[in-house]
Amino acid sequence: NTAEELMLIHLPDNVVKRSASASVSISSDLMGLALQNLDRLVQMPHGCGEQNMVLFTPIVYVLQYLEKTRQLTPAIKERATGFLHNGKYNRSTNVSYVQCYQTQLLYRHRDGSYSVFGQRDGEENTWLTAFVAKSFGHAKKYIYIDDKNIQDALRWLEQSQLPNGCFATKGSLFHSSLKGSVDDEISLGAYVAAALLELGQPLKGKLMQTTFNCLQYAVHNVTNTCTEAVLAYAFALAGDYQTTQELLYKLEEQAIESGGQIHWSPKTSSPASTDFWHSTQSLDIELIAYVLLAYLSKPRLRARDMTTAAGIVVWLTQQQNAYGGFASTHDTVVALQALAKYAARMFSTSGQALVKVKSQRDFGKTFQVTCQKRLLVQHAELTEIPEQFLVQVQGRSCVFAQTVLRYHEPTPQTTVTFSLRVNTELANCSQANMHVLTVRILASYTGSRITSNMVIMEVSLLSGFVLDSGSRMLLERKTIIKKVEVEADVVYIYLDKLSDESQSFILQLEQIIKVKNLKPTVIKIYDYYQPEEQALAVYSAVCS
CATH class of the missing domain: 2.60.40.690 (Alpha-macroglobulin, receptor-binding domain)
Known part of the structure; x- marks a missing residue:
């Protein structure tokens, strides 16, 4: 019941003098950090139909997790559903703004579909329509959602289905790295299939049967790692253990394992980077989150599967930003969905721990972690940087420790992209x-x-x-x-x-x-x- 880990905080050579600051946060719940920062998970503009959903969908996953683990208090529910209605919250004036649900309807086409910029776009977007439909379906338990908006989107998706059961690729695909590949149609079909199953579409219905006919026919010929991950998740939701396991075996052969962490990368080569810190691509995060969802959604989970899932979670949490989000929009959505599913499965109502953070010099701070306050995120400023800190934990509990380093550096003079x-x-x-x-x-x-x-x-x-x-x-x-x-x-x-x-x-x-x-x-x-x-x-x- 004792564990410890070193955390090294060091600065690049060209850091602007006296611009650096660092802090450590301690919590006993994987979703605690995201819960405290629902309005700022991703520090990017939200001016289109897909980006607006990053203000909306993760909140639903947090609510589902809290409800499943019986941690959803009236105060948390009121705050979270307020975000679903309003999208953002002005902390200084207590004024809500950016009507999140209503804003999304601005990107709706007359036929019930959605696109990135709404009617301004030349065509509808298959991927975004499926994303919005499933998100609205999840959210209607917590706020009023006009069911017609969901049914119209489903009707449009059904009309967009091709004779082979896959879906017509309308609008831009989320990542251009998949455009033009032979897996293009299959990755979209797998995403739509997973979205429809999350939405509660009957597996034996015509829509789902024809969709999986398309996917089953193509599953053995897929070569793209991202497509394999989304397919594995779709077949896991469908309860097809054999196909799910076959895809996961293929993915396991490509896994990168190091120091108790497990991850994958779709990149064949990376451009030379001038960044001091390694910058993980959002596509990596999305891929790994889908693999985690596939493992956790299998009809039969083995102890070995949970060991693999734990290794994935260790890697995934190290990619989180200071607010609990990730690099971009959809990787944040999928990663938080996967982490919420893992946290719910590993949830325990008992346990407590003592966490000590100390430096090699004078810094020392002790945190008490209890199951009664598991959602509490405790912070402390790290006054000695650069420095090596030792985190010691004694007791029985899940403990999530994150260090955050902020600094300024001169504008880089070279670029490769x-x-x-x-x-x-x-x-x-x-x-x-x-x-x-x-x-x-x-x-x-x-x-x-x-x-x-x-x-x-x-x-x-x-x-x-x-x-x-x-x-x-x-x-x-x-x-x-x-x-x-x-x-x-x-x-x-x-x-x-x-x-x-x-x-x-x-x-x-x-x-x-x-x-x-x-x-x-x-x-x-x-x-x-x-x-x-x-x-x-x-x-x-x-x-x-």
Whole structure:
């Protein structure tokens, strides 16, 4: 009943002086961290129909877990269902905003389907329609969901079924790494099948029977690891032990095991990275979460399966961000679903432990973990960095310890996945007038794929400057731009995708407040679903 582990916190060579801070959090519930941060699991914009669901779906999984483990109090339920209605919560003013459920209906087409940007898109999206339908189906136990929205989506999916039982690929697939592969149709079919079974569609009904006919025919010819993982989960939900086990055996042969951790990677090669920390691709997380779901959903679970699941969970929890989410949107949704399923299976109403965190110098902190306060997340600032900390646990309990390190570093000068060039021209430089700044941005994708996924361009505004309204209208007329959002000091530009062909963007900024010693700021461009693929550029406003 004693365990200990070393946690090493070290800094990169180019860290900005005095910018680093670190903390440790201790809890006895895998879902505790996510529960405390339901409104900020992913630190990314949420301006489209798929991203909006990351505000919605994980909350349902947390509610299901708490209900299953009898930890759902009236206070927690009120707070969580408030998020389902409102999507976000303003902690400083206690004002709810961003109508999450209602917002999702803005991305609905007249035929009951959904797409990333709603009616603005040229076609519906099969994957997103299945995702929304199953999420609404899970949520209707906790908030009012018009059942017509679910039934219309199901009807559209049924009409989109091909003669062979698979589904027509309408709209962009979630990850472009699967586009054009022979497994494309099968991965989508497996995802839709799993979504329909989660929604409670009868396995012996015509829709499910024809879907699994398609999947069963293709299961032996699949070569893509991601597709194998989603297929394994779908067949596990269907109660097909033999096919599930066959797929899991294939996956086990490709598993990467080290230090009690088990994971998989769909990557054949990785571009050279200048990041100090290893950046796990969101596709890796999604793949591994589906493998975990497949193991936990099997009709018959063996002790060996739970040992494998435990190794997966150890790896998966190490990829969580400081708020309990993961790298991007759908990997957060699937990973939290898998972790909630594992936590429910391993739940115990007894146990307590004493946790000590100490450094080699003077730092020392003791935490008491009890089953009565298992959802409590305890925090402490780590005042000595860089440093090596020893975490000691004594007792009988599940203990989840996470260290968080934050620091600033200079803008990197090299990039391998995007090309980003910025030129500025400052007009009206006389003292009597406010300045007008023209920002010209040239961007292209230079990574290993033919095109990127959806791209976000974040233009941080210089202090005292705002985006000209006419400039915004001109941006929105460009075909490649799907949406422009303006926050207080950032302009978010959603791009359909980028290729190796350079795209030009012009922003007109107006100075409304004069600021002395105006500092440069940053433009960031990144692949929304694989945010480790990014580029940064600095711009400023200097009169000649």
